[in-house]
Amino acid sequence: MEEERNMERGMTADQLLAALWRRKALVGAIAAAVFAVGAAIVMTRPSMYEASVVVRVEPQRPGEEMVQRTVSELIEQRLLTVRQELLARPVLQKAIEEMNLYPDIVSEKGMESAVAQMRKDLTVRVEGDTAFELTYANRDPQVAAQVANRLPDIFSAETLKIRQTQAARATDLFNQEMGSLGTAVSSWERKIAQFKVDHLGELPEQMEMNMRGLERVSQLMQTKSEELRVAEARRSDLARARNAVDSDAGRLEAAENGVTRALVQARTQWTEDHPEIKRLTSELDNLTAKRKEAEGRLWAERAERTRVAQLIESIQKEIVDLQQQAESYQARLNNTPRWAHELAVMNRDYEITRTKYQSVVSRKVEAELAQELEAKSAKSLFNVISPAGVPAIPARPDRMTGMMIALLVALGLGVLTGAVLEMRDDSLRDGAEVRERLTLPVLAVVPDMHGKTERRILMPASGARNSVSSPTSLN
Numbered sequence: 001m002e003e004e005r006n007m008e009r010g011m012t013a014d015q016l017l018a019a020l021w022r023r024k025a026l027v028g029a030i031a032a033a034v035f036a037v038g039a040a041i042v043m044t045r046p047s048m049y050e051a052s053v054v055v056r057v058e059p060q061r062p063g064e065e066m067v068q069r070t071v072s073e074l075i076e077q078r079l080l081t082v083r084q085e086l087l088a089r090p091v092l093q094k095a096i097e098e099m100n101l102y103p104d105i106v107s108e109k110g111m112e113s114a115v116a117q118m119r120k121d122l123t124v125r126v127e128g129d130t131a132f133e134l135t136y137a138n139r140d141p142q143v144a145a146q147v148a149n150r151l152p153d154i155f156s157a158e159t160l161k162i163r164q165t166q167a168a169r170a171t172d173l174f175n176q177e178m179g180s181l182g183t184a185v186s187s188w189e190r191k192i193a194q195f196k197v198d199h200l201g202e203l204p205e206q207m208e209m210n211m212r213g214l215e216r217v218s219q220l221m222q223t224k225s226e227e228l229r230v231a232e233a234r235r236s237d238l239a240r241a242r243n244a245v246d247s248d249a250g251r252l253e254a255a256e257n258g259v260t261r262a263l264v265q266a267r268t269q270w271t272e273d274h275p276e277i278k279r280l281t282s283e284l285d286n287l288t289a290k291r292k293e294a295e296g297r298l299w300a301e302r303a304e305r306t307r308v309a310q311l312i313e314s315i316q317k318e319i320v321d322l323q324q325q326a327e328s329y330q331a332r333l334n335n336t337p338r339w340a341h342e343l344a345v346m347n348r349d350y351e352i353t354r355t356k357y358q359s360v361v362s363r364k365v366e367a368e369l370a371q372e373l374e375a376k377s378a379k380s381l382f383n384v385i386s387p388a389g390v391p392a393i394p395a396r397p398d399r400m401t402g403m404m405i406a407l408l409v410a411l412g413l414g415v416l417t418g419a420v421l422e423m424r425d426d427s428l429r430d431g432a433e434v435r436e437r438l439t440l441p442v443l444a445v446v447p448d449m450h451g452k453t454e455r456r457i458l459m460p461a462s463g464a465r466n467s468v469s470s471p472t473s474l475n
Contacts, residue, residue, distance in 0.1 A: 019421075020418040094154050181356050259284045
């Protein structure tokens with residue numbers, strides 16, 4: 001309890017100074033020891049030299065209005081992530097391997113630890129909209145400058161490699177897409193061609209031809225119907241005339257037979273020079289000629305009837321053929337709307353595929369051009385506007401500041417130690433402390449004689465009976 005009260009009591013500045021002066025040897029020793037340790041730490045820390053390089057990112061040329069680029073990210077946009085990309089393992093590992101950095105760390109802990117250490121030694125800061133500053137720290141100023149100047153080249157090479165890879169991947173993608181779309185276009189063309197062959201005559205573009213054909217067949221049917229009507233009328237007339245011709249030929253044939261019999265009978269009675277025989281012979285010749293003429297007319301009428309019958313049959317066949325043609329044309333016209341819809345769907349899909357194919361072909365050409373431009377403009381994208389020089393003085397540690405901090409820490413620990421010891425000390429050094437810490441009244445104070453002998457008798461206070469205070473020594 002007494003110790004807690006001692007810790008809780010306060011100290012004035014004078015008391016603190018007095019306490020430190022009483023313990024000046026201890027406070028000085030502690031401050032000197034702490035300062036020595038701090039100074040040793042500051043002085044033994046290795047000197048680190050920093051070299052900085054400023055790189056400007058040049059805008060891409062030509063612009064988007066001239067060439068449609070396949071790498072969507074503009075080079076200027078990479079400034080937003082330049083720190084992450086510069087500190088990425090591929091860039092740092094290539095620099096470590098190329099310049100043989102951190103050989104001890106690589107051999108003992110591996111490449112990952114070396115990359116982690118290099119990340120600690122690198123500082124990247126974006127400057128404005130199109131530039132960034134890279135600072136590298138190393139114990140060797142020559143190495144610091146070399147690494148600072150080399151890192152932008154490595155970063156540029158890696159960045160351009162990525163962009164060229166993206167451009168090449170886009171070109172390959174367009175090539176593959178163009179091949180698949182080309183196959184699809186050829187397939188649609190074959191389907192449409194086969195569809196037109198399968199439905200030849202029923203296609204929409206042939207509708208007008210079919211309508212004209214149907215109209216022509218209808219007119220022919222009307223003409224043949226009229227010819228059929230005339231031929232049938234002719235056949236009726238020949239049928240009516242046939243009986244009369246047959247009767248005339250039969251009558252002449254009967255008369256000829258009668259004259260022939262009379263001539264035969266007359267020849268049995270008379271000679272050839274007889275007038276009766278000459279008359280009968282002349283009459284027979286006349287009847288024979290008329291019979292033959294009548295039979296000729298009969299054969300002609302029969303031939304005409306045969307011809308008319310054949311004509312009628314031919315016209316009827318032609319009419320049947322024309323009717324079939326008309327039905328065929330009508331069927332084509334009836335099927336045209338159906339095939340027109342299917343063909344329109346096929347043509348629509350074909351046009352969509354062909355449009356995609358043409359677009360991909362155009363994009364492929366642009367992708368190839370963009371790939372060439374990426375390769376040609378590779379060297380001009382990153383421009384070092386302020387190369388790193390060899391640093392003359394180390395950037396850290398700041399030994400003067402470190403020594404000041406060590407001195408302040410040493411003094412602080414010395415003062416703190418003296419104050420703590422003073423607060424834990426229970427000694428009473430003056431009357432004020434006695435009156436503050438004791439509940440008894442103080443009658444007198446015997447000062448420190450510093451080795452001299454002095455005797456004082458403390459007389460009891462007035463009013464006290466038979467009370468004598470023994471002398472007390474205050475240290």
